[in-house]
Amino acid sequence: MKAFNPADFAALIAIDWADRKHDVCELDQQNNKTTFSVISSKPEAINAWANALKQKYNGQKVAVACELKKGPLIYALSKFKHIILFTINPSTVAKYRKAFTISGAKDDPTDAAIQLEILQQHMSKLNVITPDTESIRSLAQLVEYRRKLVQDRVDLTNRLSTTLKNYYPQALDWFNEKDSMIFCDFLLRWPSLAQVKRARKQTLHDFFNLHNSRYPDVNEKRINDIKQAESLTSDNAIIGPNLLLVECLVGQLKQLMLSIERFDHEIKSIYKQHSDRFIFDSLPGAGPQMAPRLLAAMGSNRERYQSSEEIQKYAGIAPVTERSGKKEWIHWRYSCTTFLRQTFVEWAGQSVRYSFWAKAYYEQQKSKGKPHNTIIRALAFKWIRILFRCWKTKTAYDESTYLEALKSKGSPLLKYAVESKF
Structure with a gap:
């Protein structure tokens, strides 16, 4: 990767980003003049600002430093060829501020100036944000989002298990995998022990077969356990609220599993087409x-x-x-x-x-x-x-x-x- 130095750029710019606006500290290298400005976080404002830089410096390269590696601002600026993006660790800015500011208090314009000074003095030590190919960037987001969804699934199944233990713990013993469609559909159809005990034996067999659970011994044991099960409690003040929560959680879990399948399909599609596979x-x-x-x-x-x-x-x-x-x-x-x-x-x-x-x-x-x-x-x-x-x-x-x-x-x-x- 090419090593940059300040002399390679017509201007050095630092942005202290926020949700609604971004504070900008800009150093014009030719005039050695520093100016402060504020731009909106709206896409139109960011695009207008970037295009104005291109016109002001006749298409020459400008260095832009920010505490972000990704996010809306980075995505918006990455498409401009005249902008080279540098990332600064937020902790570096915080320590720099603490070392050279008496109060150590955070202030957006001051932080932008600090980032500019870091960019000017230590450019060779900063990481340059170099976008990879479209397929890799897409894949990177997909696999990270999928990982988070899987963790959400774990959290949801844990919460569902905890709720079932309050009034209907037997359901947890009847199914080994809690993050499965058969488990979800079973709870949606029979969300309490009283309801499933009223189900006919053939109805239960048909349900298991419909969900590709075709092991006769397993199904027979489940049905026998259902018929012999005893209620943990008959208090409707306990059963009612927990039953309602289970129905809500199961609905979320089913949708989450379907979403993970969609991510899996998209990830597989991109991965299969890559030459490094x-x-x-x-x-x-x-x-x-x-x-x-x-x-x-x-x-x-x-x-x-x-x-x-x-x-x-x-x-x-x-x-x-x-x-x-x-x-x-x-x-x-x-x-x-x-x-x-x-x-x-x-x-x-x-x-x-x-x-x-x-x-x-x-x-x-x-x-x-x-x-x-x-x-x-x-x-x-x-x-x-x-x-x-x-x-x-x-x-x-x-x-x-x-x-x-x-x-x-x-x-x-x-x-x-x-x-x-x-």
């Missing part, structure tokens, strides 16, 4: 959910990352080492993209089931007394190095090739695997 399909444990997330994490621009260390730090996988005098300590990296870290950590966890060396590494570290989360993060650190090499060289991952590399280096990991025979 073969790389991520070859990764152990990636599967249909993790492979698109890993593709979105790496992107299509091979110049985006120059080393695996850059990815490890950006994703928050690489730990931070601090030193003071004779003391040295290592801690968790706090400033990172949370979803990106989740992606690599969750994939590393899945890889233990599908990769020989990953399983060996997990067992080796476990034998040393390391906790599960620590091992998985360390494993993710190793996987990023492998993935970076595959991605950079456009090569599919091959487990046997990697094992041969470990063998040629005399890796103690393979020796442990042979001796332990896990």
